[in-house]
Amino acid sequence: MADQGPSVASIRDFSTWEPVLRLLLADHPHRHAAPSVRVAGRIGRHGWSLALKRRPPAPGRAAQVEDMQEEFDAVQRVQGALAEAGVDDLSFTAEIRPGGKTVLRLLGPSPAVESGIGTPHPGALILVDGSLPEPWRRLPDPVSGAVPAPSADLELLQRTLRERLPHAVGATQEEIAAAEARLGVTLPDELRALYQVTRARWEDVADDYEAAQRQRAAVGCELFDLDGLYVADASSRHCRWEFAAMEAVVTPPDAMVQGLVGSPGWIAFGDNGGGDRLAVDMTPGPRGHLGQVIMLSHEEDTGAGLVADSLTDLVLGRPGAEPGTPHGRRPPVVARVNVASLKSIRAAAHPGLEVLSIGVWDGAPFSLAPVTGLPRLRTLTAYPGTLADPLEIAELTGLEFLELGPQEWRVLLDAGAVPRSLSAAAIVVHGVQDPLPIVDIANEVLALWHRPQIIRTVLEGDLAPVA
Structure with missing residues (x-):
């Protein structure tokens, strides 16, 4: 496409970019010898990538904001203009002649191009609007024969939680029904039973941190309130195209959990405190149980691991186990x-x-x-x-x-x-x-x-x- 001339928007005002360009020019190793200097970079609303050498702090002192204040100020000038223009990210390249005459080219944005990572070059090109890599399109296999684990016990689950949380406030039928309507699914029996004992709202413990810790210990995780429940389908695990295309999901014949990115049957209800989500699994693997508890790692884009065969087992501290690795894979x-x-x-x-x-x-x-x-x-x-x-x-x-x-x-x-x-x-x-x-x-x-x-x-x- 032909180059365009400047517009009146501040992001397209040379003065907006001038402090960044001066920093790059001053830091360029060949600025005095080359007939012209070329610099490039990328600046987004939440980060930037510029070929600048960071000066080390004085011995015995940690790096401080003021050590990079000039860079911060220059970048924030551009970031403010990006926000004003409603643009998330721009890369750029500039040619600077010895006398200072400069031609700056802003590259983008395009709704069909993902941002590059740490580089001014474009990221993935989305050729089909709304397309997703195959693992993100994969739906769970039918689980018509799956049944709850023998350990699932609504009476034992509620009795144990009431003994541990005698002052907890349970959810009403209306609150549970509202959550189900929002999610578009019926909550599994064990999950309903859990919320009937405690609805896990922060205001119910009167901002008492120790009471919240007791609830976590009683349940076995940081329990979401009903408003925090969500369906952990594939759309809940966003991944850039170039990374997602490198993934694959496989479900072995003896798996407890289906190999998936996400499932309409994974109902996320808690967190392990480190960013990993716990979910009740209503689409288990060939050897799994309906309503088993699984964990979705925040460090992985696909798959989930078995935590417990049932919510009852989770509360009672009885972990589940995947089968051993088979021979002849x-x-x-x-x-x-x-x-x-x-x-x-x-x-x-x-x-x-x-x-x-x-x-x-x-x-x-x-x-x-x-x-x-x-x-x-x-x-x-x-x-x-x-x-x-x-x-x-x-x-x-x-x-x-x-x-x-x-x-x-x-x-x-x-x-x-x-x-x-x-x-x-x-x-x-x-x-x-x-x-x-x-x-x-x-x-x-x-x-x-x-x-x-x-x-x-x-x-x-x-x-x-x-x-």
Whole structure:
């Protein structure tokens, strides 16, 4: 897309960016020798990435805000303009001539492009609006034969909680019904029984921290109140496309918990105090129990682990256990070929392969022939220079995500061979590269799907030394 001239918005006012550019220029190692200096970076409302050397604090003293005050002030000037313009994030590149004449290019935003991480280059390109990687589309398998665990005991559960929490305020039937209406699900019997003893509202303990701690000890977790209950379906675990596309979910035949990102049958009701969520599982695995308690780790984007066979067991401190790892496991559905893992594409190939990642490699480039025709292959990422013939990608007709280096994308684009099955794509860039050619490639890919382009806005100014 053609460069645009400046507008009246403050984010497109050169003076907004001038303090940041002066800092980058002052810190550039070749500012006195090069015919011109190029700088680049990214600033968002909640963070930034700038090639600035942080000066270490004085010996024996921790870093202080004032050590970076000039950087903070310069960035906050831009962040304020971003907020005013309703823009979350912008990357930029600038060419600064010796006399100070400067051409600044703002790159973005585009609703079809995720922000880059620690780089001015674009993140994932969303080619199909609203698309999600396959694991995020996966629904639980039917569980028609699942039954509650023998340990589930409503009378024992309530009696134990009342003994431990004699002054607790229970939820009314109307409050429980309101929660069910909000969630669109009927609460499992054990969960209803729990809230009938304690509704877990902070005001019920009169801001008494010790009483809240006693409630946590009594239940076995930090219990949400009824307003805090939520369905932990896939939408509750947001993940960037380029990371989510590398995930896969599998449910072994002896699993207690289904391998999923989330489920409409996972009702999150508490926290372990470290950010991991506890949920009642109404869509258990082949060997699981209806209403078992599972934990969703905040450090993982998929899956859940068994905590207890029932809420009764959780309250009584009787943990559940997954079956041991079976012998003769099937080949992995996510395969990594690189200097530290698999050493060939053939070693990764099997009918169940979903994700192939080709990383750093010091040998001859690879042919993709061994994975041509695999029925489930949906993600391919390849480190620049690792493919013998990028045009072989055209034979992978089921790809939904593709990440390649700029040169490989250039080959596909020039040959008209970009797979049209893609829902998202990414350009992997290593080392210091000018963002502008990368944005050009990204816009060519976006254009194939008629998606919004990354707009390049040109601003001109002068960074001559201030008198």
